[in-house]
Each structure stands twice: as C-alpha cells, then as structure tokens.
Amino acid sequence: MKPRLLVIISLVLILAVGIFFRFYKLGITPAGFYLDEAAMGYNAYSILKTSKDEFGKSMPLIFRSFLDFKTPLYTYLIVPLIPVLGLSIYVTRLPSAFFGVLTLPLIYLLIKEITPGKNTTKLALTATFIMAISPWHILLSRTSYETNLSLFFLILGIYTFYLGLKKPYLFIISALGLSLSFLSYHAERLIVPIVLLFLIITNFTTLTKNIRRYSIMVVIGIIFGLTLTWSTISLMRTPGFLSRTSTLNIFSYSRQFPAGYKPNYHGPLAGLVNSPALLSVNEFASLYLSYFSPRYLFSIGNADPKSSYPDLATYFVWQLPFYLIGLYFLIKDKKANPLRTIIILLLLVSPLPAALTRDPYTTIRSLPLVVPQTIVIALGLIKIFEFTKTSLKPFLAAPLCLLVGTGIISLYSSIFIINDYFRSYAWDYGPTKVVDYINKLPKNLPITFDNSRGESYIHLLFFTKYDPATYQKDNFEVLPDQYYTSMVRNKTKNIGRINYKQIDWGLDAERTKQYLIGDGLVISDHELIVHRLTKIADINNPDGSLALRIVETNPPQNEK
C-alpha cells in the first residue's frame, strides 16, 4: 500500500474514533442538562424569536447568565441551528462536538506544518489519535462549553499564521481565528495576546525580511481582528465583564482570605506571616504547578464531577511514561524549531488564566493545555519506538496496543455507562426531567417551584420552549442600559402557571391549593406529614437518589 494512502486511511480511522466519542448519544449522555447549557440554549432561542435575550437585551456582546457573564459566540452559533433542528439538548451541544471533531485534523495539519525532519507524519498521526481518545477533550466536546470552541479557533489562528508566512493572505484567516478565540472564552483573553506576541517575536526576522510582501495582509489582518474584538474590549471595564475575575481571582481578598492565612494569629510577626502578597504568590505557584502534577493528570483529574469522567483522569495511566520521556526530549533538545516553540509556549501559557483562579486544577479554564501535553505524549511514544531495535518493536507494540484497547473500553464504559449512573445529579438530571411530569399534571392548579438551590427556571423555559416575548414581558430583572453594569438579581420568576420562588409553607401549603416542586431538602418526608401534602411523584436520579419531589397541597377546607 502506498504510504500516502496509508496515512489517509489512518487519519480517517482516527477521525471516525473521534467522531464516535464526540457524537454518539450526544443528546442523552451526560444524562441531564447543566443550567449553563440550558441558559445558552434558551438565550439562542430567545434571540431567534425576539432578537433579545431572556433579559430583553437586544443582541448582547456578552450574555448575562444568572450573575455570570458568558462569552457570546457559542450562543450565537446555536441560533441558526434551531430553525433546522429544533431546540433540544442535542442542538445545544452540537457546536461543541462539531468544533471538537474539527480540532483533530487541525492538530494533524499544525504538527505537519511546524515539525521539522523525519517522523513528522507519525508524530502528527499519533498526537491526533491521542487527542481523539483524550477523556479531557471528549468531555468538553460533549457538553456546551465555550472553551472547546475557543481552542479550535486558537489552533486555527496558530496554524494559519505559520501558513501565512508562505501565503500571506492567510494572515487574515489567522487574525479571524485568534479574534474568534479571544471572543469565545474568558481564559483565551489572556492566552491569545501572549500567543500572538510570541508568534510575532519568534518569526520577527522572517516578517521583517519580507515586510513588503506581508505588509498589506498583516494590516488587513490587524484591522479585521480589531474590528471583531473592539466591541468586547470596550466592555472590559464593566462590572459584568469583570464579575468572574473578581469572584474567582486569588488576588482578590474582598470575598476570602488568601490560602494559608491564619486569622487567629495576631503576634508581632503577623504582618509577615499573614502577608496577602506572599500567600497569594505561593497559592498561584501551587495552582500553576498543579497543571503539571502527575497526581491530577493521571489519577484524580478535575475534582468537579461535571468536569471529569468516573475512574478516568485527564490522561490514561499508561501515558505517564511517554509523557515523561516526551518532556525529557523536549527539554534536552536544544534546537529551536517551531514545534518545540509552540509546545513550550502553550505548556507555559495555557495554565496561567486557570492558575489565577481559586479552584485547584480546572480542566475547563486550562483546555489549551491538552494540545501541548498530547503532543508531548506522542513525542515520547515516537522516541521510544525510534530507540527500540526493529526486532524488538513488536514486543513493544503488542502491550501498547493492549493498553490502548483497554483504555478505549474504559473510556466507553465511563462515558456511556458509569457517568450517567453516578454523576447525573451534577448534570441537573431532576430539572431536566421535571417538565415531562409537569405536562402530565392537571392544568387547573398553579405550580410553585422552589428556587432555594440552583437556577432551574432556565430548565423550565428551555424544556417548555416558553415564548421568549411573554417571558421578557412578565419578568423584569435589569434595564437594558444597566445590562453590563447592574449586579442586582430577581430570583422570582413567572413562567405561565409556574411561580419560581422560595416556598413559603404558611402561605403556599396552608392557604393555596396547588402543586409544589422542590428537592428532598425542601420537601422532606417531615414536611409531607406536617403540611398534609399528597405526594404526586418523586423524580429520582439514575442512582436512586432523590432529585426532585412533586406534591399537591391540601389546605384546610375553610381557607382558599
């Protein structure tokens, strides 16, 4: 078989594996639909129907979402899909899965473009395959996270930058990619400028040598990039834009003491011992290093149940030796080449935004790190085979194939079997299913849905496909001109016959005949007895734990 044909077949097979793990049961698994996903889906629906989001703001530049502010690109990408495919979980997750798959060939092309010498194709194919079965990348491709979209555009921007050195018109595509990456996710607002600066510095000689050839396209690219990002940059100082930064930033002491602070110590050395600057720098260093920690990478993964799969970390255990070998060769190889430059750049820069936030090892905020680490593992694998005698290669390949095979089985069972059973609670399984139950309830009684925990109103809007115009008319939270600046919330919502508010037992159970919906903490067995409630249904998570409970009130006869 011709080598070229073999490469194409290999690439097609790798893509098939990538597509399977990203698209199979996309609308069903993870079981449930997290509130951020529902918010993006419903706001896209609202934009489609009224050109305004749920708060009545016309075509927002960043989407207000509860008290968080989401980057806009993902939501706008869902809008054209709804008329064709309808509003569903699948459609909301579709852009993420689509761009997740597209990232795979892009990784292949990038490595092919920037790797010098022999083994380029082998390295590109191996890295693409490792990415195709990466639990980290798969998880974020199967859920509506903007970070995955942002990664695609970042890689596109880098790849077309290198292509642009040969064909200058591609600088425009590079500018487009980097700008869209900047617009797609908060973390990339720090990463993209550093990457761009680094690309310019490392290719400065080439760029200045051919200044005449490049100048027009570079200027067009800059204008194009600034036009796309300017409106977002102009919002950078608004409270809305800064809300995430101020809440999560480890250098913000207004909400929390720095880690290691000893509030009970007031001795003469308190100024030094409790110095916020020293403690925060220490915390930053520990957070930054956690992104290279074998414990997180190969054993624990992200501690958030939504951000990892059960029994799987971000990488497979068997990849550890290759990761270490790859790192060794990366450090020891002193020759400057674009591949080494890009790997080191992304390795060092990608954890920066995540390390500035309090949570240890968040895979969502550090997603660009998956690219250099995957390439490092692939590099380790290639080097091992390079240094192994030909006669011994089968003895290395056989156990490796076995490990990859068992890894794929683990991946399948964790994603499609174990995760749905054990972690559906984290994916808002109860609120995802509650509308099916509500639709079966007689229409003559009102419903009160407790709002003590979560933001389930967005699930009600999404799954009932509630008319956005009516919702905007009946629910006021913020004036359009204060959309990016006001941090005031109105947690009470009116959605047709459903009142989304905190249950007032005296009023709601003792005076009004209605249905109440809440979790097991609000409507406990004790409340059932005390308020003489009739249980209509318990909505259980797949593991049998109670997610939501629906009851009917029975107020005394003389009161209404």
Next chain:
Amino acid sequence: MFKRGLVIFSQILILSFWPISFFLTNQPTNFEILSPSRVSLGNTVFVVSPLDYDTLVRSIGLFKSRSLARLEYNRLTPIFTKYSLNFFSLIDPNNYFFGFHPRENVIPNQNLIKFPPLSIIFFLTGLYLWGNLKYHRLIFSLSLVSILILSFLNIFDGFDLILFPPLALIIRHGLFEFSQKKSFLITPTLFLFCFISTIDLIRIVLVR
C-alpha cells in the same frame, strides 16, 4: 562570603522543614505513626472500604455483559485505583513543596509542606542536571523502590519521611549547581529564597 553564607543558610532551611513539620504533628507522647492500626495490614491498599466495595458492585451491575463488567471492574479495581493514587501523589512535586494545594485538605498531616516552596527551583535544577549528581543511579533506585512500597500503604503519612534523604540530596545538588552559575541574579535569588522560606518556617512553627 555573603553568597556562601546564603548557600549554607539555604541548606539549613531546606533540611529543616520536613523534620520540624513531622515532629510538630507527631508528638513523642502520641507517636501515632507507630500505633498498631498504622503498621498493620489494615493500613494497606488491599483492604477495600465498604463504600468502595458497594460502588464496585453497583458499577458491575450496570453492564449488560457480566464478562465485560468483570474486565473493567473487578476485585483489583479499588486496589489499583488506591495504589495508583498513592503512587502519583508520591511522585507529585506539589506534595513536597506546597502540601498538594493550600486549600486542599487531603487527610490530616498528609499535606504538610515538606520543603520550602521556593526550593522547587533547586529541585528542578537538580533534576535537570541529574547526571552530575554523585550516586544518582543509587538515589533513583532507592527512591523508586521506596515509592513503590509506600504506595501500598492506605495512608502513607509519616512513613514517607524515608523519601526525605533522596529528595534533600537532589534539592541540595540543585542548590549547589544553581549557586555556581555566574550571574548577578544568583545572590539576590538566594537572598529572596532565604527571606521567604524563613517566613514560611515561622508560619509552620508559630501558627501550627
């Protein structure tokens, strides 16, 4: 002379963190590390907790094919999971320099700061110039064997002190290699290291 003094003081700091933390948390009157529960078979990964066993049984029940389930989830699964977690924790630099993470309470005492956080610079230098370290093969073999054995313990806190000598040697090697570089930044860096590490040590001793 000043630089030499800084190097000696840096060594003292590097060598003092772990033993001081260890003795502050394991008082001679209550030397928990030698209690029967810590040195028995019960403190090994081979003893599976009822919760882990229950999770295992429920996981197996989710598969249509029992044999596929057994391939993925069997008696070895919780043992391997715990063993690999211990192994990766023991080779994790964050464990030794930051107590895993400042906000992470792994188990009591397991996340002690074992070396000054800034000494990670010397540790990485020591690793990078690993080949120049005397007896590096012996140090590597002893460390690896120790880690492989310690990983069998359910809670390796206290017992992991046996890793102190090899790690201290690597950091000390890195410190020497670092201090011998001819750069105007070396002395200020060593001074900064001594200053910040002294504060860290005070924090450990005074505010425990």
